[in-house]
Amino acid sequence: MNCTRRNFLIGGSTTLFLSGYFPKISFASMQKKNLIIISLRGGMDGLTAVPVIGDKRLKKLRKKLILEDVLNLNSDFGLHPKLEIFHKLWQKNQAGFVHATNIPYTGRSHFDGQNLMETGAHIPYKEKTGWLGRGLLASNIIGKGLAISLPMPLLLRGVPQNNNFFPSPDFVETKLIDQIYNEFKGEHNELIKSTLDTIRQRPLSMQIATDSDDRKKLALEAAKQLKDQSGPRVAVFDLDGFDTHAAQGGVDGAHADELEEVNKIVTILHENLGQAFDNTLILTLTEFGRTIKQNGGYGTEHGYGSAILMAGGLLKKSQVYTDWPGLKKKELFEGRDLNSTIDSRAVYNSAMSICFNQDPEFLRKKVFWGDELPDLSQELFKI
């Protein structure tokens, strides 16, 4: 293995840390890096979020889905007007996009696709853990995952002691826990007891009731936690509703409503992470893109290639990173979908390597079974 600068740094800090003489002041200067994944369920349309400019074919095939007032990114690509925060961050080199990308799945089933986007595998339902959970485990980062959902998402499974935050509809008096805590005796009650410990050690802000349908409040709390040096290093958000078979529309259509939700979450994270935003990466994840052609209901069907929306201070620069496959019929996947020329798992593997201070080659083997995934860290992220 080549001794890259990053590996050298990891080696150095680990040694110091283990020797027990790690000076507190430099520990504080070694900022924690956050990785935030926003799952966009239903199939996010990359061509609506980051439309290619001036392609006559796209205009012809999507007569009723034309976007007005597209925000300008560069000479080839625009940005959906509802994704304002990405445009704002783009000016500061803190937003970027990977286009014509997807997990290597072409089956067009939501359920199989969502399973695969979380497990990172090739065969649906075969793996029972998520790539993010395995990445954390391989990097020996335990108990640092925060899911903004009630069940632990598959994506985070595979590493123990994750926290999740999705408050119940009403206030729960945690003093009830104090009253029965000592009743949990014996080895067989250890797991519950340690989970009750996690609850009791939560900051007050996580103990209050929130409307879990209010994504603003959830994002605000996540930002608070992520900002904390000893807090979580990974957070997972879940959004659905991207499956716009009908009335997908343009600037104000059904797909735009969902993009607006993404925009809202990223805006809140950006505002509230403060300095920590510089050490954060936000990436979206979806099961597939959508067909180029509009359907009879002015929506789109399940497709293949999509885009990854990225934000955060750990991005190398503002760019649309792509190996553009073109939109001519023969360039499309099965003559109907934007092709995928970048295995999106390469992006996630590289992102984990940056945020977990880990060798991408090592992660590729541990997390993705040694699949051919090029290291994109140099191209996409600050090393």
Add this chain to the structure above:
Amino acid sequence: MSLNFYRRVAFGLSLNEKPDKDPLNWAINQLDNIPDLLWPGTIPTEKDLRKKYGEWVYGDREVLRKKFKNDKHAYRKAKDELRIKTGERYFELNEHAIRHFQTKYSKQPVFERFWLFWGNHFAISEKDFLAEFSTGPYQREIIRPNMVKTFEEMVQSVTTSWCMIHHLDNSESFGPNSKKGMEWGETINENHARELLELHTVSPNAGYTQEDVIQLAYIMTGWAHKWDRRNLETGDIWFDQEMHQKGDKIVLGVKYKNDAKRELAKVIHDLATHPICIKFVSTKLCRHFITDEPTDEMIKPVIEAWNKSDGNLIEIHKAVITQAYKYNENTHKFHPPEIWLMQLSRMFDLNIPLSFEKMNYTFKSKPNNRQRQLSWILREIGHSPYRAKQPNGWSDLEVDWVSPELLLRRFWFASVELPMLVKSGNRSHGFILACLKNNFEDHKNMASLIDNFRFGTSDYDLGQKYGVICNLPGVLKI
């Protein structure tokens, strides 16, 4: 024998039930026949509900999407009206009521526990509109009647049910050398074949290969829904010879001669009687009733009963219960949220589900909050039974159910929601004490933990009491 046996194999005892002199016999005698469904309200047939499913998807996909292509607001409004008209928001609520009414009042609660087990072993996960229309009747009409037959018969019924075929995409699976496969350039979808091996029968322990999956998928080609323009994918299941892969197939080393629709029954016979299948399913049964990691010693008598009875589920169930009884005193089992809720409902006579009169639905407006209450609670405690995320169903392992929010939700339910479900005649402290005494040996210790509130009968006081009681280690698990 500890009273917790009644929760290990059932839902605890209601106040008008008393512990039996012979608990093992009490439990075993409940397994020979199928108890009637007790719900006095409507119990629609699978076929009727599939028709509603068809009306809903046809109405949305073929009518509304085209009609309102330029107007997302009008589209959403029309779609909401269609939901009301077809019962898209109602039938799942009714199914939850049928299910919980059964576990609360059945005279054969042990049978009902097995019903829940098999429904989850052959799980229908959240997909399309299955939970809204089809998973409930599948539990009633496919799973339940097979519980007094053989495991093999159960697998046969499940595998050719509309619900499972739709769930695992077998209607989209074409033999590449079949007439339609060649004409349309289509090929197999392996989903159903893989899950039949992995989840329903032999499990990965059998060491099958990708080629085995493909060959089984070939055998299964042709088992599909009938399609027509009006019913779309909700037509009956039949065997479409024109989709079926021609030629012999080999699965797990056994050759199946080209024999059209008869191939499936043969391969299911071999899978369902495979020793590794028997061990896998016996282990799952012991895991559900005894402990997360059952030992070979615990499982062995179940396997023996299976072999001796040629997979008769009545005999298998009895062996499981016998083992659960034998190991009752020195094993622990954590209960997932729904079973916990069912136990609280039976032990403390909670006011769920809603009465059948109040569950009555007119298809004219959205179901009201009371009608939605039980389903809402199930969702909020993290265990909406017909909405498992994956075809492997809900986990039976403690580790999957112990997360901070999932535990907090139990505290939330017991301290905030439950008091509103206590019947007006049951608000006294004496009532709680009587229920505790009926179900727990250490009821005195439990009572001492809520003694501060012994004079309280307000919702708040009840919340303090039930919040503590329902989350004690001996209630969350046995």
